[in-house]
Amino acid sequence: MTGKRILISDPSLRDGNHAVRHQLTPDQVRAYCIRAEAAHIPVIEVGHGNGLGASSLQLGEAAASDAQLLAAARESLKNTQLGVHIIPGFATIEKDLKPALDAGVDVFRVASHCTEADVTDRFIMFARNAGKTAYGVLMMSHMASPEVLLEEAQKMEAYGAETLVIMDSAGNYLPDDVRRRIGLLVENLDIPVGFHAHNNLGCAIANSLAAIEVGATMLDGCSRGFGAGAGNAQLEVLVAVLHRLGYETGIDFYKVLDLATFAETEVMETVPIISSTSVVSGLSGVFSGFLKPATRIANDFNVDVRDVFFELGRRGVVAGQEDIILEVAEALSKRRQFA
The missing domain is CATH 1.10.8.60 (Helicase, Ruva Protein; domain 3)
Structure with a gap:
């Protein structure tokens, strides 16, 4: 396995927004992105916890608009790509995706409930036609069988998704659950497969490793686990373990540790725990x-x-x-x- 490359995407400034009731500020986003750029994080995801266009009374009103957060991130990133999370219905192409395109977003992660990939077709196609990277993302993936997940993933691949990510949105998986699902996707898709872990049962790192054992090549990780509920796979721990196992991430280990310390002291209200x-x-x-x-x-x-x-x-x-x-x-x- 030595030398195999794993792409790391950091959704701290999106998933972490859940943990602070969507109150991240442009100044916090700007400062975090400067340090993430220095650490050579490949992709930073920014926005409301539920993605573009989701700020509302029902889901939580954000402290800053999508435009403000994306502008703060974009001015701080040169080599690190800027990503957004998109759930059709919360976001629309005219109101949200086109402005995001104008704001300089590089990676459009188009997400749906694990059995509703049909709603993503126009959004994935829009991003691809604009010359941008488009991922297909299946949320709450524990609610579908591996076979159903494959069917939905194949739809996203047909729409033009360049990577397929499954999310353990509830932190429900154990490693064997991940191996069964990711393994089936890797065997049957012609695009890379990624995994997004939550830590409710203390398995986020183990589940992330299980995903790459069966062929996943992309993982999500958040500084200090900064994310919804018990948090996500802890970015700096994930990088440390991957490097120990001989995988390449391109991330500067000392600087990702510094990034995590900054996130804990300047961005987060509390460090996620498994309550x-x-x-x-x-x-x-x-x-x-x-x-x-x-x-x-x-x-x-x-x-x-x-x-x-x-x-x-x-x-x-x-x-x-x-x-x-x-x-x-x-x-x-x-x-x-x-x-």
Whole structure:
């Protein structure tokens, strides 16, 4: 395996926005990007936690607009590519993708729920026709069988996706789960395969390694794990382990350590931990970004947030259905009153 190249993408300034209620500022983005550039991070993903166009009362209002965050990043990046996360429905081509193109975005990561790849066709094609890199991203991938994931991935490949990424959005996977899915994709797709890990069950690094064992060539990692819920695969740890195993990333190890220290002291409110609630979130298969709103709403209704997560998991709730958290908490409260 010595010398094999793994592409690292850093979504700290996008997934991490979940952890600070989407309140990252242009100054924080600018300062982080300067240090990420110095560390030779290949790709930096920037924006609202749910991607372009997602700032709203339901999903969380951002402290700065997409345009402001992208401008701050773009002025600080020369060799590092600028990426964005796009969920059709939150984002539109006219309102969001065209301005992002004008802002100098290099990588368009077009995402859908794991069984809804059909909605990504126009968005992937738009990015490709504009001469930009387009990834297909399947979110909440634990909710589909490996065979269904392959079918959806093949649609994205047909639309023009140049890399296919599956997200363990709930932090639900164990390494064998990853091997089965990534292995099937690698065997049957003609494009590279990537993996995005969350750490709810403490397996983010192990799961990332499992992905490359069966052929993935791209991994996501966030400084200090800065991301939704229990956080993501920790970027500096991921780089250290990959280098020890003989993989090449092109990343300066000392400077990525410095980047992580900067993120902890100047960008993050708290370092992600695997809290008891995060464990329940992972086991129940619920989107990691629900941790803060579910905790707040459960407290408001004086119900056990663990019960909230298991009921959300039973209902198969996904990102964008935050209003159901309130419905579940209210129902649990009434049930307790009449018990």
